[in-house]
Amino acid sequence: MKITFILPAIGKKPGKKYIGTWKMEPLTIAVLKALTPDDIETELFDDRTELIDYDTKTDLVCITVETYTAKRSYRIAEKFRERGIPVVMGGYHTTLCPEEAVLYCDSVIVGNAETVWNDMLDDLKNGSLKKVYRGGIGEYDIQPDKSIFEGKNYLPVSLVETGRGCCHSCEFCSISKFYCSKYYSRDHGLIVDDIKKSKHRYTFLVDDNLVADRRNAISLFEDITPLNIKWAGQGTLSMAKDENLLRTMKKSGCEIILIGFESLNKANLEQMNKSFNYAIGERDELVKRIHDAGIGIYATFVFGYDNDDERTVNDALEFAKKHNFYTAAFNHLLPFPNTALYDRLKADNRLIYDKWWLADGYNYGELAFEPKLVSAEKMSRLCRDARKEFSSAKTVLSRGFASLGRTSPLMWGLFWGMNLRLGEEVDQKMNVPIGENLDELPK
Numbered sequence: 124m125k126i127t128f129i130l131p132a133i134g135k136k137p138g139k140k141y142i143g144t145w146k147m148e149p150l151t152i153a154v155l156k157a158l159t160p161d162d163i164e165t166e167l168f169d170d171r172t173e174l175i176d177y178d179t180k181t182d183l184v185c186i187t188v189e190t191y192t193a194k195r196s197y198r199i200a201e202k203f204r205e206r207g208i209p210v211v212m213g214g215y216h217t218t219l220c221p222e223e224a225v226l227y228c229d230s231v232i233v234g235n236a237e238t239v240w241n242d243m244l245d246d247l248k249n250g251s252l253k254k255v256y257r258g259g260i261g262e263y264d265i266q267p268d269k270s271i272f273e274g275k276n277y278l279p280v281s282l283v284e285t286g287r288g289c290c291h292s293c294e295f296c297s298i299s300k301f302y303c304s305k306y307y308s309r310d311h312g313l314i315v316d317d318i319k320k321s322k323h324r325y326t327f328l329v330d331d332n333l334v335a336d337r338r339n340a341i342s343l344f345e346d347i348t349p350l351n352i353k354w355a356g357q358g359t360l361s362m363a364k365d366e367n368l369l370r371t372m373k374k375s376g377c378e379i380i381l382i383g384f385e386s387l388n389k390a391n392l393e394q395m396n397k398s399f400n401y402a403i404g405e406r407d408e409l410v411k412r413i414h415d416a417g418i419g420i421y422a423t424f425v426f427g428y429d430n431d432d433e434r435t436v437n438d439a440l441e442f443a444k445k446h447n448f449y450t451a452a453f454n455h456l457l458p459f460p461n462t463a464l465y466d467r468l469k470a471d472n473r474l475i476y477d478k479w480w481l482a483d484g485y486n487y488g489e490l491a492f493e494p495k496l497v498s499a500e501k502m503s504r505l506c507r508d509a510r511k512e513f514s515s516a517k518t519v520l521s522r523g524f525a526s527l528g529r530t531s532p533l534m535w536g537l538f539w540g541m542n543l544r545l546g547e548e549v550d551q552k553m554n555v556p557i558g559e560n561l562d563e564l565p566k
C-alpha cells in the first residue's frame with residue numbers, strides 16, 4: 124500500500140518564482156508520516172516547490188488544508204478522484220468547516236490525526252472509509268518522522284512543537300477555535316528528544332503562544348538549555364512582566380520572539396478580545412525589557428478593526444520604527460471561517476465574499492470585508508505601503524545597527540539578508556491568485 128501526502132501552495136502567479144521565505148519544512152506531514160505503519164510506502168509532493176505527479180501509482184492521497192489553500196486542495200483532490208483514488212483531508216480548514224470539505228474528498232479528519240489515523244487506514248483497507256473522523260485535540264506523544272523531507276531543500280531550520288493551542292480567545296484566531304481556547308503542553312522529555320534528533324541548530328518552536336503557561340515555559344526553557352540551540356518562537360508581550368522568564372528564555376537560546384501586538388489602539392484591542400495582555404501605558408517598557416534581555420522582536424500588526432484608518436496604520440509603522448524591531452508584519456484582518464470575527468462580520472453584512480477562500484478572482488493581500496473607516500482597497504494599499512516603508516533600505520539600515528548586540532552575531536548577520544529579501548517579496552506576494560495555476564512549474 125502507498126500513501127501520497129500533499130502540501131498545497133496558496134496559488135501561483137503565472138511564470139513567477141515561489142516566495143523563498145515561506146519554504147519551511149511542513150511539520151504536519153512529518154507527524155502524519157510518523158503515525159503511518161512502516162509497511163506502508165509514502166511519498167510527498169510539496170506543491171509550493173514542485174509539480175504534483177497526478178499519474179503517480181498510489182492507494183490514498185492525503186492533503187493538509189489551510190483556509191488559504193482550500194480552493195487549491197479541492198482542485199488537486201478532483202484530479203486524483205477522477206482516477207478513482209480516494210482523498211483524505213485534514214488540518215485547520217477542514218476542522219473549522221468540515222461540512223464544506225466533505226463535498227470535495229472521500230473522508231475528513233476533524234481535529235488532530237493522532238487518535239484516528241490508524242482507524243482510518245484500517246477502514247480504507249476494509250473498503251469502509253467513513254465520511255468524517257473526529258480526532259481528539261491535544262493528545263500527542265508521537266515524534267515526527269522527518270525522513271520524508273529528504274531531498275526537498277527546505278530552509279535550514281527545524282520545526283518543533285512544545286505544545287498545542289492557546290488559553291486565550293482572540294476574536295480572529297483559528298487556533299483558539301480549533302483548540303477551544305485551551306493549551307495542551309507537550310512532555311518535555313519528548314521535546315528534548317525531538318530537538319536532539321533535529322538536523323539543524325536553528326529551531327522554530329511553532330507553538331502559537333509559548334508562554335501561555337508561564338511555569339511550564341520556565342521549566343521547558345531550563346530543560347532545553349543544555350542542548351545549546353538557537354531558537355525563535357511566538358508569545359504574548361505579557362511575558363516581559365516576568366524577568367525570570369525572560370532570563371531563562373534567553374539562556375535557553377531564544378534569539379527572536381514573534382509578538383502579535385495586533386493594534387496600538389485600545390478600543391481595537393478590546394473589540395478583538397486581546398486587551399488582556401498589558402496596560403497600554405506599559406507597552407514601551409515591556410518592549411524595552413525584551414530587547415534588554417537580548418531578544419529580538421518580530422512584531423505583527425493587524426488592520427481592519429473598526430477604529431483603523433490611515434492614522435492607526437501609520438502609528439504602528441512609527442512604533443515599529445521607533446523600537447527598531449528585528450522584523451515586522453503589517454497584515455490586514457482576515458475573517459477565517461467559523462471564528463467569532465467571521466460570524467460578526469457576516470451578521471453585520473460586511474463580508475465582500477461569503478467564502479473568500481473559494482471566490483473566483485480573490486487574491487492574496489485583498490480584504491474580504493468592508494472596514495468601517497476606509498475602503499477595503501485603501502486598507503490593502505496601506506498595509507502594502509507600511510511593509511514597503513518598513514523594509515526600505517533606510518529603515519533596514521537603522522534597525523540593523525540598533526540590533527547590533529541584541530541578538531547573536533549570526534542572527535545579526537542573517538538580519539540583513541532576511542530583511543532585504545522580505546522587502547523584495549512584498550510585491551511578489553501581493554495579488555497571488557488564490558488556488559490558481561495548478562500546473563505552473565515552480566522555479
Ligand code: B12
Nearest residue numbers: 145149150151185186187189190213214215232235236297
Ligand atoms: C509553521 C507555520 C507556518 C510556516 C510554515 C507553514 C507550513 N505549511 O509548514 C510559515 C511561516 C511559512 C507559515 C506561513 C503562513 N501561515 Co502558518 N502556521 C504555522 C504554524 C505556527 C505551525 C504549523 C505546524 O507545523 N503545526 C504542527 C502540526 C503537527 O499541527 P497541524 O498542522 O495542526 O496538524 C495536525 C492536525 O491539524 C491534523 N492534520 C493537519 N493536516 C492534516 C492532513 C490530513 C490528511 C489529516 C488526516 C490530518 C491533518 O493532524 C495533525 C496532527 O495532529 C501554524 C499554527 C500551529 N500551531 O499549527 C500556523 C498556521 C497554520 N498558519 C496560518 C496562516 C494564516 C499562514 C499564512 C497564510 C500567514 C500569512 N498571512 O501569510 C502563511 C501562508 C502559509 C502557506 N500555506 O503557504 C494559520 C492558518 C489558519 C487557517 N484557518 O488556515 C495558522 C493556523 C496560524 C494561526 N495563528 O491562525 N506558517
Ligand code: SF4
Nearest residue numbers: 289291293296299331
Ligand atoms: S493569544 Fe495568539 S494564539 Fe492565543 S488566541 Fe490570541 S491570537 Fe490566538
